[in-house]
Amino acid sequence: MSVDPKTFRASVRRDRAARTIARYKARTLLSVCDLAERRDRHLGDIRTRVPFMGLGELRPVLADPDDGDGDWFFVHEVIAITGASAEQWHQLHDEEIEEAAEEPAVLPRVDEYTNHRADGGTHQVPVCNWQMALMLALEGPWGEEMMANAMPAFRRAAIESGIADQIDVVRIAEDGTAHYTGESMAEAIRAEGPLPSAEVVREQIRRGPLGAFTDQSGR
Incomplete structure (x- = not known):
């Protein structure tokens, strides 16, 4: 089941105010909400798995708001099941960013959110839509x-x-x-x-x- 990011954002803020969720976890979840709103998607249910091209299963990060189907995935999971390399991902990523910037500019099919840690550190978690996941699969063995x-x-x-x-x-x-x-x-x-x-x-x-x-x- 997918969730509207606006609804989820409100629940995260309530939990943070009630101190039932750690501040660093709330920041991570709010960053995912930012990602979903930027992409006009719903939050995917990462407790579920989506079969992908017969290679394995992926957890949906974002989902289509109309049918709830997951269509954005964690890049590290795509790499793991496709056998593609991190270098191939970086090349595809850079090419996508460059092409998306050409006129008329469009949103690239790659993105990221910020993961906040308890020690105050952060790192970016790359995600991609199903089209880029397919392209990465084609780069694999x-x-x-x-x-x-x-x-x-x-x-x-x-x-x-x-x-x-x-x-x-x-x-x-x-x-x-x-x-x-x-x-x-x-x-x-x-x-x-x-x-x-x-x-x-x-x-x-x-x-x-x-x-x-x-x-x-x-x-």
């Missing part, structure tokens, strides 16, 4: 299999959103020159054969790396 799992979903999304109809296909010749084929991405995708159903795509992704070895017809 199962990246090739993960991409094979996700491609049907990407193709379905491109077709269903209409984006594929707006993109012209460019082929690269052996000499390195590029030329338009006169077909759209949607036409090229459909030429590869029928896409698996949404149910088959979800199941393949859920199974994780093993799903890469499943026939895309669902067999």
Whole structure:
């Protein structure tokens, strides 16, 4: 169950005033509330676990306010289950910050909150949304299999959103020159054969790396 950060913030302040919660813990929780409000999300229930790409489970830091599904996660947990390295995370993080700053600027898909300790010290806890978690998974040792799992979903999304109809296909010749084929991405995708159903795509992704070895017809 997710919680509105405004409601949670009020309860933390009441507990702090009543001295039923340590001040340093209250500061940490208020920092998480700041994060949720900044991202227009609810607080996730970290007592629960969310299956992620068949690689393991993650605790949701933030959740979609409409359906309550966790969609922001602790970066250290993403690294642990994907096998990606801290260096790969830092590279993705820096690239995301740089791209988000380009005009028109948008909020990056990475963030952090401040963890306060009893001794007065603090440290930042990095978090990322599900898209960045997926990108980090693709950097890990199962990246090739993960991409094979996700491609049907990407193709379905491109077709269903209409984006594929707006993109012209460019082929690269052996000499390195590029030329338009006169077909759209949607036409090229459909030429590869029928896409698996949404149910088959979800199941393949859920199974994780093993799903890469499943026939895309669902067999």
